[in-house]
Amino acid sequence: MKRDLSDKLFQAAKKTIPGGVNSPVRAFKNVDGEPFFVRRAKGCKIEDVDGNQMIDYVGTWGPAILGHAPECVLEAVASAAKDGVSFGIPNPYEVEMAGLIVDWVPSVEKVRMVNSGTEATMSAVRLARGYTGRNKVVKFEGCYHGHVDSLLVAAGSGALTHGEPDSAGVPSAFAAETIILPYNDLEKVRAVFSEMGDQIAAVIVESYPANAGLIFPKEGYLQGLRDVTAQYGSVFIFDEVMTGFRVARGGVQELEGITPDLTAMGKVIGGGLPVGAFGGKAEIMNYLAPDGPVYQAGTLSGNPLAMAAGLAQLREMDRLGGYCMLEKMGARLEVGVREILAAKGLEYQFNRVGSMFCLFFTNEEIVNLDSVMTADTVVFRKFFTAMLEQGVYMAPSPYETGFISVAHGDSEIDTTLEAVDAALVKI
Ligand SMILES: *Cc1c(COP(=O)(O)O)cnc(C)c1O
Secondary structure, three states: OOHHHHHHHHHHHHHHHHHHHHHHHHHHHHHOOOOOOEEEEEEEEEEEEOOOEEEEEHHOOOOOOEEEEOEEEEHHHHHOOOOOOOOOOOOHHHHHHHHHHHHOOOOEEEEEEEOOOHHHHOOOOHHHHHHOOOEEEEEOOOOOOOHHHHHHOOOOOOOOOOOOOOOOOOOOHOOEEEEEEEOOOOHHHHHHHHEEEEEEEEEEEOOOOOOOOOOOOOOOOOHHHHHHHHHHEEEEEEOHHHHOOOOOOOOHHHOOOOHHHHHHHHHHOOOOOOOEEEEEEEEOOHHHHHHHOOOOOOOOOOOOHHHHHHHHHHHHHHHHHHHHHHHHHHHHHHHHHHHHHHOOOOOOEEEEEEEEEEEOOEEEEEEEOOOOOOOOOHHHHHHHHHHOOEEOOOOOOOOOOOEEEOOOHHHHHHHHHHHHHHHOOOO
16 A cells, blocks of 8 residues: 555654654554554545545544444534534533433433543542542553543553553652552452452443453453442442443443443544543532532533534434444454354454454453453554555554444445455465
8 A cells, every 4th residue: 555645744743743643542553553644534434645545443443433424413513613613601512412411321310521531531530539538549450541640550551560650740649549450350359448448439440441452341240349339438430431322322331230420431422523521420420510529620511513513423323223233233243253263263352342343362261451461462463464455444553442333334344354364364
């Protein structure tokens, strides 16, 4: 594939943008490559500035559940924009959006809009601390909750050192308030609570961890977390930024029948515009300013364009029966991938729920970050490159989940499977 214009743009970008990118996952460092620049995206395809077209399984890292640039979202944004792009004064869309979230997400009684998933988890943790008057937060290895100081510990594939921040610039005193435990090990959680349960403000967990590949909870694990937090009066925070409105209307909490105290949301909810939200029990949410003592604010929060885009996307999913369509496409991909693996005698792990999937280049069962880290990164790199050469764009890291959109049809899935078959020959 010719990438001359992308290469030129990347050289220019590196002069004025750190690393040439506005988010490090875009830098292709995990695959020893350089990013391409997108000119346009429509449906399940993206086109780079050199005119190469690719079937896209990144979907802007999750939000594009209807595919790129769906007409309903374009129309909603254009129509909202005619009346003004931001007010900083309440607008009707915010009330509609809150109503929809409360209606769809089982545990949410009140909700506040923010501008990103990071803001959602950051605010939820602050609220949990304000509500309980406690400082410590439990998180799990491999769970990513955005780049919040105290949560940027053992967050995904970064080097793991107990209680040490993954990033320079995070005071270790902040990280010291974070207790990191392995995922899927309930005994360790119970042990920490019996030792210091009265100091723990919250347990935060990715409902299905999807930032270290895609990991599923063992039977009873999430309910176990729910029970132990309830017993000690800690706030149970579900990070559904990735899974919310993606695996089902009501996210993992709907699928698994779990009732968290607070939920962080983002990605799909914004229809591709910068949106996040956090909500939950009214009793806890009432601790937020202006009614309560926990301060949280945002100049652009509840922005009319963002609300209109999100509402249009969510309603269209509902109208189409989108979650059923995604399950069908996801199953088609899964069956195909499993057939290819079996035919080649490969015992790689393939995890999927609805439209989210991850192929792990390891024979070990995936239960936590340690098992994810057994995946062969060299093989991944070859696979990624071979797929891209055939016009299929997967996330440029072995620790990312792939996303199918409603715009992916049978023919694109089949093309993808042919590419997988060929790519696995080459490695
Ligand atoms: C993407 C993500 C975030 C952070 O959201 P941003 O909008 O990138 O700040 C937080 N939690 C989870 C589970 C995510 O997948």
